Amino acid sequence: MPVKVIIPTPLRPYAGKRASAEFNAGTVGEALRHLTTEFADLRKHLFTEDGQLRSFVNVYVNDEDIRYLAKENTATKDGDTISIIPSIAGGCF
Amino acid sequence: MATSTQTEPGTKPVTGLSKEEILRYSRHLIMPEVGMEGQLKLRNAKVLLIGTGGLGAPLGLYLAAAGVGKLGLVDFDVVDFTNLQRQVTFGTSDVGKPKSQAARARLSNLNPDIQIEAIEAQLTSANALELFKDYDIIVDGTDNFPTRYLVNDACILLGKPNVYGSIFRFEGQVTVFGMPDGPCYRCLYPEPPPPGLVPSCAEGGVLGVLPGIVGSIQAMETIKLILGSGDNLIGRLLLFDALGMRFRELKLRKNPKCPMCGANRVITKLIDYYEFCGVRGEEAPAPNVQVPEITPRELQSRLERGEDLFILDVREPHEFQICNLKGHLIPLGELPRRVHELDSSREIVAHCRSGKRSAEAVDFLRKAGFRKVLNLKGGILAWSDEVDPSVPKY
Numbered sequence: 001m002p003v004k005v006i007i008p009t010p011l012r013p014y015a016g017k018r019a020s021a022e023f024n025a026g027t028v029g030e031a032l033r034h035l036t037t038e039f040a041d042l043r044k045h046l047f048t049e050d051g052q053l054r055s056f057v058n059v060y061v062n063d064e065d066i067r068y069l070a071k072e073n074t075a076t077k078d079g080d081t082i083s084i085i086p087s088i089a090g091g092c093f
Numbered sequence: 094m095a096t097s098t099q100t101e102p103g104t105k106p107v108t109g110l111s112k113e114e115i116l117r118y119s120r121h122l123i124m125p126e127v128g129m130e131g132q133l134k135l136r137n138a139k140v141l142l143i144g145t146g147g148l149g150a151p152l153g154l155y156l157a158a159a160g161v162g163k164l165g166l167v168d169f170d171v172v173d174f175t176n177l178q179r180q181v182t183f184g185t186s187d188v189g190k191p192k193s194q195a196a197r198a199r200l201s202n203l204n205p206d207i208q209i210e211a212i213e214a215q216l217t218s219a220n221a222l223e224l225f226k227d228y229d230i231i232v233d234g235t236d237n238f239p240t241r242y243l244v245n246d247a248c249i250l251l252g253k254p255n256v257y258g259s260i261f262r263f264e265g266q267v268t269v270f271g272m273p274d275g276p277c278y279r280c281l282y283p284e285p286p287p288p289g290l291v292p293s294c295a296e297g298g299v300l301g302v303l304p305g306i307v308g309s310i311q312a313m314e315t316i317k318l319i320l321g322s323g324d325n326l327i328g329r330l331l332l333f334d335a336l337g338m339r340f341r342e343l344k345l346r347k348n349p350k351c352p353m354c355g356a357n358r359v360i361t362k363l364i365d366y367y368e369f370c371g372v373r374g375e376e377a378p379a380p381n382v383q384v385p386e387i388t389p390r391e392l393q394s395r396l397e398r399g400e401d402l403f404i405l406d407v408r409e410p411h412e413f414q415i416c417n418l419k420g421h422l423i424p425l426g427e428l429p430r431r432v433h434e435l436d437s438s439r440e441i442v443a444h445c446r447s448g449k450r451s452a453e454a455v456d457f458l459r460k461a462g463f464r465k466v467l468n469l470k471g472g473i474l475a476w477s478d479e480v481d482p483s484v485p486k487y
Contacts (some may be wrong), residue, residue: 009262009263010261041426055282055283060343064343065346068346083343085266087238087281087286088259089235
């Protein structure tokens with residue numbers, strides 16, 4: 001079941017400059033594993049060394065935060081959009 | 094949703110508008126959503142802008158034009174030439190002036206009827222509560238994580254709305270934190286990213302119009318909060334992708350276990366936010382790599398002596414087009430797979446714009462077995478200052 005993963009601007013340099021990627025995945029965790037397998041440089045930006053999703057990276061399925069669903073075990077279905085939302089701080093410069 | 098407009102001790106709320114003010118605000122007054130009642134709410138409102146830069150520019154201009162009775166402008170920085178591409182409050186003649194003062198002059202000219210307080214200071218844990226207490230709404234237009242957490246925490250402690258906006262290259266985020274039933278910044282991001290992992294605007298660049306759009310949305314949300322009308326971005330994170338020209342919206346939930354705004358508040362006073370964010374000083378520091386360096390003057394004299402030095406430029410191709418030292422270009426991100434292009438028997442001098450990326454390159458090459466590799470201290474910026482002023486700085 002293809003799901004679309006939207007890659008945010010700050011992480012695009014680590015994902016072949018791609019804005020999104022599609023994978024067949026039944027859960028969020030599965031989709032993110034596919035993503036970080038295809039783009040290995042992304043891994044350290046999304047996961048800690050012991051494989052936990054980093055606390056300053058938020059992941060949404062459609063418009064819902066996975067922390068309030070089943071986290072990385074959140075099920076995905078065909079046509080879902082997974083968004084990675086890292087904190088950005090810019091504004092004044 | 095309306096925020097109460099407090100008045101300073103001894104000052105009475107304005108209850109009527111002058112003939113000139115009625116003319117000035119006529120396009121507001123003829124709208125039932127604003128009208129005289131709404132315009133008087135604006136007239137009696139006090140809004141504090143944290144940062145008068147990219148986001149602060151449209152914020153200041155629109156809030157002053159709309160007749161917000163008191164605007165506070167917090168900024169410790171001075172206007173420089175690189176600001177003018179997006180900080181439209183400032184003109185070329187403002188370069189070198191303190192931003193808060195220059196912004197006050199511009200906004201006073203736009204609307205002489207309002208009170209503008211220029212606060213030429215850095216927002217700190219020591220002054221935030223004192224500065225915030227006289228204002229109804231705080232608008233966060235800063236550029237760094239420590240100040241974002243500081244603004245959030247101070248707003249929660251004082252029970253004030255925080256109109257949040259942030260930008261990166263061509264992407265923006267806007268929401269309203271700090272409302273009684275809404276989430277706070279810590280609900281969204283309990284912890285900041287470690288320094289160095291997220292690039293700043295100074296490294297990443299920003300399309301000049303982007304802060305104009307994001308700051309304008311913040312101004313709209315601020316005005317709606319004052320008027321108490323419409324639906325605010327409470328519990329919603331608005332994402333704007335300028336390149337794809339798409340707006341998206343995500344749900345933001347109040348985290349019941351939030352250490353700041355949850356039922357069991359753990360954080361009861363302002364903390365050291367630089368320590369919390371793992372940084373010391375204003376800028377995210379260079380990663381802690383200690384590598385051998387060469388100063389621009391040393392490099393110049395060695396090149397003049399005809400020594401065999403290989404200049405490695407680790408910037409991006411578009412930066413190379415701005416200016417270069419005739420080096421061999423391998424962007425830092427491509428170095429691991431293009432390392433075979435380098436001859437480890439030759440002495441290599443790596444450089445970038447400021448010396449930060451090239452320090453990482455030197456560190457990488459040394460770990461890869463290169464022995465004779467040096468970092469150009471201060472990068473092209475220092476080369477321009479110390480050796481060849483004809484090389485442009487950017």
